[in-house]
Amino acid sequence: MPETKNAQLGQPEDVLEAKLATRTLSLNLGPSHPASHGTVLFHIELDGEVITKLDPEIGFLHRGFEKSCENSTWTQCLPYTDRLNYVSAMCNNFGFLTAVEKLAGIEIPDRAKYIRTIGAELHRICDHLTCVGAMAMELGGFTPFLYAVEARDLLWDRVAELTGARLTTTYGRIGGVNRDLPEGWVQKVKDTLKRVAELRDDIDALLTHNRIFLERTRGTGKMSAEDAINYGFTGPVLRASGVDYDVRKAHPYWVYDRIDFDVPLGSEGDNYDRYCVRIEEMKQSERIILQCFEQMEPGPILVDDWRFVLPPKNEVYSTIEGLIAHFKIVMEGVKIPAGTVYSYTESPNGELGWYLVSDGSGRPYKVHCRAPGIPLLGGLEHMVVGSLLPDLIPTFDLINMIGGEVEQ
Amino acid sequence: MSEAVVRRIAERFGEKVLRTFSERGDDGIYVAREDLVEIARFCHDDEEADLKMPVTLTCVDYLGEEPRFELVYVLYSVRKKHRIQIRVRVSEEDPVVPSLTPIYRGLDYWERYVWDMYGIRFTDRLKPLKRLWMWEGFEGHPLRKDFPLRGRKGQLPELDIQDIYRGPGPGPTSRPASRAAEPRPSQLPIVK
Numbered sequence: 001m002p003e004t005k006n007a008q009l010g011q012p013e014d015v016l017e018a019k020l021a022t023r024t025l026s027l028n029l030g031p032s033h034p035a036s037h038g039t040v041l042f043h044i045e046l047d048g049e050v051i052t053k054l055d056p057e058i059g060f061l062h063r064g065f066e067k068s069c070e071n072s073t074w075t076q077c078l079p080y081t082d083r084l085n086y087v088s089a090m091c092n093n094f095g096f097l098t099a100v101e102k103l104a105g106i107e108i109p110d111r112a113k114y115i116r117t118i119g120a121e122l123h124r125i126c127d128h129l130t131c132v133g134a135m136a137m138e139l140g141g142f143t144p145f146l147y148a149v150e151a152r153d154l155l156w157d158r159v160a161e162l163t164g165a166r167l168t169t170t171y172g173r174i175g176g177v178n179r180d181l182p183e184g185w186v187q188k189v190k191d192t193l194k195r196v197a198e199l200r201d202d203i204d205a206l207l208t209h210n211r212i213f214l215e216r217t218r219g220t221g222k223m224s225a226e227d228a229i230n231y232g233f234t235g236p237v238l239r240a241s242g243v244d245y246d247v248r249k250a251h252p253y254w255v256y257d258r259i260d261f262d263v264p265l266g267s268e269g270d271n272y273d274r275y276c277v278r279i280e281e282m283k284q285s286e287r288i289i290l291q292c293f294e295q296m297e298p299g300p301i302l303v304d305d306w307r308f309v310l311p312p313k314n315e316v317y318s319t320i321e322g323l324i325a326h327f328k329i330v331m332e333g334v335k336i337p338a339g340t341v342y343s344y345t346e347s348p349n350g351e352l353g354w355y356l357v358s359d360g361s362g363r364p365y366k367v368h369c370r371a372p373g374i375p376l377l378g379g380l381e382h383m384v385v386g387s388l389l390p391d392l393i394p395t396f397d398l399i400n401m402i403g404g405e406v407e408q
Numbered sequence: 409m410s411e412a413v414v415r416r417i418a419e420r421f422g423e424k425v426l427r428t429f430s431e432r433g434d435d436g437i438y439v440a441r442e443d444l445v446e447i448a449r450f451c452h453d454d455e456e457a458d459l460k461m462p463v464t465l466t467c468v469d470y471l472g473e474e475p476r477f478e479l480v481y482v483l484y485s486v487r488k489k490h491r492i493q494i495r496v497r498v499s500e501e502d503p504v505v506p507s508l509t510p511i512y513r514g515l516d517y518w519e520r521y522v523w524d525m526y527g528i529r530f531t532d533r534l535k536p537l538k539r540l541w542m543w544e545g546f547e548g549h550p551l552r553k554d555f556p557l558r559g560r561k562g563q564l565p566e567l568d569i570q571d572i573y574r575g576p577g578p579g580p581t582s583r584p585a586s587r588a589a590e591p592r593p594s595q596l597p598i599v600k
Contacts, residue, residue, distance in 0.1 A: 059541035232514025
């Protein structure tokens with residue numbers, strides 16, 4: 001027989017004072033649940049409506065990302081990185097390529113750096129829109145979700161014009177990017193960003209001062225700055241706790257040191273702050289993209305080094321050097337010098353780190369992806385224990401765990 | 409900046425720091441697993457080091473070398489903006505390492521990842537050591553270099569469920585071969 005709560009608390013079983021005997025209830029939420037996205041199974045222990053224990057079980061989407069990478073060439077790894085975070089694939093593409101270039105000691109051309117920044121920031125807006133929209137939907141507000149999806153689709157259309165694909169972009173090559181901006185694309189993006197800003201302000205107006213939304217998010221899922229650091233949190237969730245750590249500011253890569261932007265910080269570390277940080281980051285991303293358009297100049301988009309980059313087709317067909325370089329890259333893969341590297345960039349959800357080991361052959365020896373969602377999911381129990389079951393939903397939504405990268 | 413921290417740790421611990429390295433902007437130390445907890449605690453508590461954030465933990469399988477595995481801890485200081493790596497070599501015969509979760513709670517999932525993928529055990533953890541991605545009962549550790557790419561190891565066994573619509577389950581005594589011999593409805597010949 002389960003021990004009753006009164007007996008546990010040592011309370012008198014007096015007739016007048018006696019409380020109803022209770023015991024904890026275990027509840028499985030997921031892996032597919034209408035109020036959560038991603039395939040996570042939560043094993044929850046409930047005392048009444050209060051969570052006493054939470055154990056997320058992941059792995060339903062595991063598809064052997066690292067093992068697959070170890071058995072393919074460096075270039076072939078690139079499409080796998082799209083699938084890690086399918087909402088913001090370009091951040092992952094470029095993060096991986098930056099790590100490979102750091103290992104190989106390649107400095108990419110300026111124009112490629114600007115194009116990477118623009119692509120990553122476009123996808124950062126997409127990711128934040130998805131997070132905010134999906135959270136609003138799961139809290140019962142369907143309208144903001146539709147606004148967010150409309151804005152996201154507009155951006156994805158621009159991404160499709162740039163890369164040829166809406167989701168799995170595989171854009172970028174070792175040493176740069178694989179094509180230049182299309183004709184008239186810059187103006188289209190500027191117009192799109194105006195419309196996205198309108199839609200974002202609509203979402204903002206619907207949610208930020210909405211009383212139901214405030215009561216669901218304010219004060220729930222709190223995380224202090226010390227705990228957030230100790231749990232290895234990064235990205236908007238860490239910044240909502242008031243810790244000023246953004247890889248783009250702390251360790252600038254690409255062209256972030258030439259661009260004027262702010263890093264929004266929260267103060268309470270609750271869900272409302274996380275939401276506000278994401279809304280504010282979308283505005284900053286827009287600023288960054290517009291500044292990139294101002295600053296960028298025509299020039300090469302790939303390094304001119306045939307050890308890493310496919311030679312132009314007319315060289316392949318007319319010179320023996322071009323043909324050999326082409327053959328070596330296609331048949332053996334790009335040879336990356338032996339060594340190890342830990343490289344990190346700021347993806348929409350936090351620090352995206354890559355620990356790469358090369359043995360000097362055309363295939364990686366080890367590819368480790370430090371997905372920002374894994375520590376966030378690890379700290380979820382700390383955030384929700386002691387709060388009500390419905391608080392789990394906004395907390396889980398706002399850490400924005402992406403199944404693709406957490407389960408790899 | 410991070411070189412200064414590496415020097416400080418190396419001076420403080422002397423012999424216990426086996427080797428320091430600086431490669432492509434990554435600085436770090438090699439330590440023995442017996443000294444790992446002590447050094448990690450120093451990294452966390454020391455004012456100068458201030459490495460409060462556990463960024464990641466991973467493992468590399470150098471098959472053919474001795475010791476075979478190399479654990480890589482990446483630690484970061486948000487205040488001082490430097491990061492160092494702590495690397496620990498672990499042999500195949502005795503793959504046990506003391507856990508750092510009492511110091512860095514964020515390493516919980518990474519230790520589960522290393523156990524799941526490389527089969528390295530962590531002792532004195534705050535929470536039980538479970539697999540992260542594969543299911544309990546899976547045989548082997550997939551990221552070891554001697555694990556086949558297309559292995560059919562550790563298939564999920566069918567549960568012995570008796571009471572649902574599709575009828576009696578296979579039970580623990582039945583063989584997969586005999587089950588395969590029975591035609592499923594979709595395999596039955598179509599009678600015209």
